[in-house]
Amino acid sequence: MDLHAMDRYIKSLIKEAGHKIRNSFLSDISIESKSDANDLVTNIDKEIEQFFISRINRDFPGHRIFGEEGFGDRIEDQNGVIWLLDPIDGTMNFVHQKRNFAISLGIYEDGVGKLGYIYDVVNDDLYHGVQGGGAYYNDERLRPLGITTIEESILAMNATWAVPNRHFDHNGTLKLIQDVRGIRSYGSAALELAYLASGRIDAYISMRLSPWDIAGGMVIAREVGAIATNFRGEPGNLLEQDTFLVANPSIHSRILKDYIRQK
Amino acid sequence: MDLHAMDRYIKSLIKEAGHKIRNSFLSDISIESKSDANDLVTNIDKEIEQFFISRINRDFPGHRIFGEEGFGDRIEDQNGVIWLLDPIDGTMNFVHQKRNFAISLGIYEDGVGKLGYIYDVVNDDLYHGVQGGGAYYNDERLRPLGITTIEESILAMNATWAVPNRHFDHNGTLKLIQDVRGIRSYGSAALELAYLASGRIDAYISMRLSPWDIAGGMVIAREVGAIATNFRGEPGNLLEQDTFLVANPSIHSRILKDYIRQK
Numbered sequence: 001m002d003l004h005a006m007d008r009y010i011k012s013l014i015k016e017a018g019h020k021i022r023n024s025f026l027s028d029i030s031i032e033s034k035s036d037a038n039d040l041v042t043n044i045d046k047e048i049e050q051f052f053i054s055r056i057n058r059d060f061p062g063h064r065i066f067g068e069e070g071f072g073d074r075i076e077d078q079n080g081v082i083w084l085l086d087p088i089d090g091t092m093n094f095v096h097q098k099r100n101f102a103i104s105l106g107i108y109e110d111g112v113g114k115l116g117y118i119y120d121v122v123n124d125d126l127y128h129g130v131q132g133g134g135a136y137y138n139d140e141r142l143r144p145l146g147i148t149t150i151e152e153s154i155l156a157m158n159a160t161w162a163v164p165n166r167h168f169d170h171n172g173t174l175k176l177i178q179d180v181r182g183i184r185s186y187g188s189a190a191l192e193l194a195y196l197a198s199g200r201i202d203a204y205i206s207m208r209l210s211p212w213d214i215a216g217g218m219v220i221a222r223e224v225g226a227i228a229t230n231f232r233g234e235p236g237n238l239l240e241q242d243t244f245l246v247a248n249p250s251i252h253s254r255i256l257k258d259y260i261r262q263k
Numbered sequence: 264m265d266l267h268a269m270d271r272y273i274k275s276l277i278k279e280a281g282h283k284i285r286n287s288f289l290s291d292i293s294i295e296s297k298s299d300a301n302d303l304v305t306n307i308d309k310e311i312e313q314f315f316i317s318r319i320n321r322d323f324p325g326h327r328i329f330g331e332e333g334f335g336d337r338i339e340d341q342n343g344v345i346w347l348l349d350p351i352d353g354t355m356n357f358v359h360q361k362r363n364f365a366i367s368l369g370i371y372e373d374g375v376g377k378l379g380y381i382y383d384v385v386n387d388d389l390y391h392g393v394q395g396g397g398a399y400y401n402d403e404r405l406r407p408l409g410i411t412t413i414e415e416s417i418l419a420m421n422a423t424w425a426v427p428n429r430h431f432d433h434n435g436t437l438k439l440i441q442d443v444r445g446i447r448s449y450g451s452a453a454l455e456l457a458y459l460a461s462g463r464i465d466a467y468i469s470m471r472l473s474p475w476d477i478a479g480g481m482v483i484a485r486e487v488g489a490i491a492t493n494f495r496g497e498p499g500n501l502l503e504q505d506t507f508l509v510a511n512p513s514i515h516s517r518i519l520k521d522y523i524r525q526k
Contacts, residue, residue, distance in 0.1 A: 037414070037444075038444045038445065092417070092444065092445050096417050096445075096462075096463060096464075097417075097458075097463040097464075098463075099463070151300070154355070154359050154360075154450075157422065158446055159420065159422040159425055159440050159446040159448070160440055160441070160446060162422055162425035162426070162437065162440070163425075163437050163440055163441055164437075174425065174426050174427075177422050177423055177425070177426055178423070178426055181300075181301045181355065182301065182355050182359075182450060183421055183422040183423060183448055184448050184449065184450055185422070185446055185447050185448040186447065186449075187445060187447055195360075199359075200359060200360040200361075200362070201359075201360075
């Protein structure tokens, strides 16, 4: 792959998709629920995924596409080039707030992240990363993450994970909430990864994310030195839902070791 | 008071203060802790409060000022005109993120909110309200809040309130977290009130806020029909810290009745 040419192509494609999303605010949006009442999808999520797929199929035949809305390919292995796409990450924010959502896109080759993009559509803020070539916020290079401590950290997580449940010991989560400096929750995994990469938060934790939520952000976050794993300390899996912790390298292992207890 | 003239004066004053804050990003910011290690204050919080006080004292002699950093007056009653000011609401965000903080200002006369302002400094977004004259987002009038339900609501709260504590039953909070559609946390009470007033969230709850955190936002929120009380259902107190719930009118009483249990 010619990463430089692909990068230019993708940036243009993402900006065009962002323009379509902003235009959608002028018309009625139809909202449905998916797996549960709060797992929302709109006609715009679907239209934007189909827009990406038609362009990728036309211009990159042979590449495969793994998209949240299911219009892409059925992906059961990591061979070749795969585009992992969430056309609107943070659909609840899109519906309720008309802001705080992002296009999330990662390009992987044989399982290795090559290019990553998170586009904050309403703010017209683009975060991107190129394997070995750095991470950028609106084309300004992001600095490697500095050293921090749990006690000085801002952690992004959803308060839902403080509720007792059968997957992990919520007392670990409550301890973490008490030990960090502050907790935030923005409602878009992609934006939370972008915030992590730009040093505005120091860790982001979620009990359940899909590959398209994090594929783009992982490429960006790793270029500034962040560590991303599941709760067993293993690198993210591109094929299925998993637990997820991405953090500043000085606190990642301590969070896993001292606060995360899977049942 | 001539509210119209004061409104023009205050908007200009706030924009000037915002300019000073944005300029401060170019120089070093010195950070200290106040009541605890995570209660931050910077030289900029102090300088901005002093800037407001010097202008208000010069142009509105006789008015009193109640500011977070303590350079204003000692306020023990609500007589006359009081300016309630938080020069930087969300200091932790200011320090760690250089965004997601606001200037918060409320003007009260004999305990009644007359004018309210929340200025999102980095986005240059101004929310304001005039008693009986409506609420505005960048001078566009905000619509009255529509009808909603707990199950369709987005609630802003800090995950800290899910931790067992001696003030209230955290099981009520956990139940609320499970019943609403989504939870967010932005780290600035003023911005959370601005989001509430513009319909992006449906409720905001905090176990401990000071008058200057909410004085401006309450004037704005009430103009769109929001209800703001403490956990006992009483109107906010302008003299001391208290519990706080502001919500869409269709869910306020249900949250108080079904989820909040003070010990």
